[in-house]
Amino acid sequence: xxxxxxxxxxxxxxxxxxxxxxxxxxxxxxxxxxxxxxxxxxxxxxxxxxxxxxxxxxxxxxxxxxxxxxxxxxxxxxxxxxxxxxxxxxxxxxxxxxxxxxxxxxxxxxxxxxxxxxxxxxxxxxxxxxxxxxxxxxxxxxxxxxxxxxxxxxxxxxxxxxxxxxxxxxxxxxxxxxxxxxxxxxxxxxxxxxxxxxxxxxxxxxxxxxxxxxxxxxxxxxxxxxxxxxxxxxxxxxxxxxxxxxxxxxxxxxxxxxxxxxxxxxxxxxxxxxxxxxxxxxxxxxxxxxxxxxxxxxxxxxxxxxxxxxxxxxxxxxxxxxxxxxxxxxxxxxxxxxxxxxxxx
Ligand code: SAM
Ligand code: SF4
Numbered sequence: 001x002x003x004x005x006x007x008x009x010x011x012x013x014x015x016x017x018x019x020x021x022x023x024x025x026x027x028x029x030x031x032x033x034x035x036x037x038x039x040x041x042x043x044x045x046x047x048x049x050x051x052x053x054x055x056x057x058x059x060x061x062x063x064x065x066x067x068x069x070x071x072x073x074x075x076x077x078x079x080x081x082x083x084x085x086x087x088x089x090x091x092x093x094x095x096x097x098x099x100x101x102x103x104x105x106x107x108x109x110x111x112x113x114x115x116x117x118x119x120x121x122x123x124x125x126x127x128x129x130x131x132x133x134x135x136x137x138x139x140x141x142x143x144x145x146x147x148x149x150x151x152x153x154x155x156x157x158x159x160x161x162x163x164x165x166x167x168x169x170x171x172x173x174x175x176x177x178x179x180x181x182x183x184x185x186x187x188x189x190x191x192x193x194x195x196x197x198x199x200x201x202x203x204x205x206x207x208x209x210x211x212x213x214x215x216x217x218x219x220x221x222x223x224x225x226x227x228x229x230x231x232x233x234x235x236x237x238x239x240x241x242x243x244x245x246x247x248x249x250x251x252x253x254x255x256x257x258x259x260x261x262x263x264x265x266x267x268x269x270x271x272x273x274x275x276x277x278x279x280x281x282x283x284x285x286x287x288x289x290x291x292x293x294x295x296x297x298x299x300x301x302x303x304x305x306x307x308x309x310x311x312x313x314x315x316x317x318x319x320x321x322x323x324x325x326x327x328x329x330x331x332x333x334x335x336x337x338x339x340x341x342x343x344x345x
Contacts, residue, residue: 013309015072018319026243026274027068031061031089032081033279037113038149041175041204041218045149056281058088060299062095064277067308069099074106075243084116093127100128117159121166131169134160138181139191164195171198178220185225186232193256200246200259201225222262269322285319
């Protein structure tokens with residue numbers, strides 16, 4: 001038996017429920033901290049990445065994900081860094097697809113910058129992936145270069161087309177950045193809806209030291225995004241949910257959906273069903289808190305999953321009620337010192 005086919009315990013362990021009664025049904029797994037882009041709000045220009053030896057192997061990541069599935073996780077999101085830059089990452093998707101086949105897992109999904117999608121879209125579909133998130137902050141090639149520093153806009157657009165052609169449902173995500181992409185909110189919605197994609201906007205979060213503009217100068221509240229979109233579209237509240245934190249509205253003129261993720265202005269913690277695991281096996285019970293639990297130790301200590309389950313259980317009992325994000329002029333340091341590329345989006 002290899003690690004990919006490692007079986008969960010025979011008796012199904014109890015589902016994971018935190019002290020506030022929230023069931024943990026959604027796990028986001030960052031499979032690498034590396035990326036081919038250096039987005040200004042996410043990374044410093046010269047990032048120091050983790051030594052490769054610190055990373056969990058794909059087999060270990062598969063085992064870790066499977067332990068969460070055994071404990072009731074219904075949705076797995078593979079993220080990063082750029083997940084499709086991890087060597088042989090399709091082996092992980094292939095291994096996890098067995099949980100879709102068994103019906104224990106409801107959704108296996110991905111957040112990507114799109115640069116490698118043309119290469120992998122069909123294989124993702126073959127592994128049971130049905131919906132993906134692609135980050136696209138701008139339709140303007142020059143602005144894209146300024147924002148991502150190293151990104152190739154045309155390549156991302158080709159990747160999005162390939163994903164649609166392969167039959168994937170695509171949701172575009174844009175971080176709303178004051179004075180940067182404000183004038184593009186309406187065109188981004190049109191672009192997405194013309195191609196049958198949802199369009200979601202995200203408030204910038206104070207994660208990690210970045211060079212370039214201060215957070216307070218980047219930050220744009222979602223109320224402002226809604227106001228801009230409301231002038232161009234008739235937005236109607238809808239009940240649609242995807243298990244994540246986005247709230248959706250329908251633009252009546254296009255019939256498409258617009259999502260809003262508001263970690264800063266609207267505290268969505270009361271319904272939080274998520275935890276995050278980094279590529280080194282560190283479990284973060286909350287994106288906006290420093291508290292974490294090491295799962296790599298228990299993973300490596302024994303081939304049996306008992307230690308791993310015990311570590312996960314103990315950690316979930318420490319899941320905090322909510323995050324402590326602050327962006328204001330008085331608060332210069334990031335609320336959380338790690339970068340978004342560590343814990344993934
Ligand atoms: N590389 C992939 C991508 O860009 O989609 C996946 C990882 S990336 C860290 C996930 C998401 O986090 C992206 O949509 C990105 O725009 C967003 N993100 C990164 N840093 C952020 C920040 N400080 N505040 C809000 N969103 C951020
Ligand atoms: Fe890379 Fe995604 Fe971070 Fe941009 S947001 S630097 S694409 S990990």
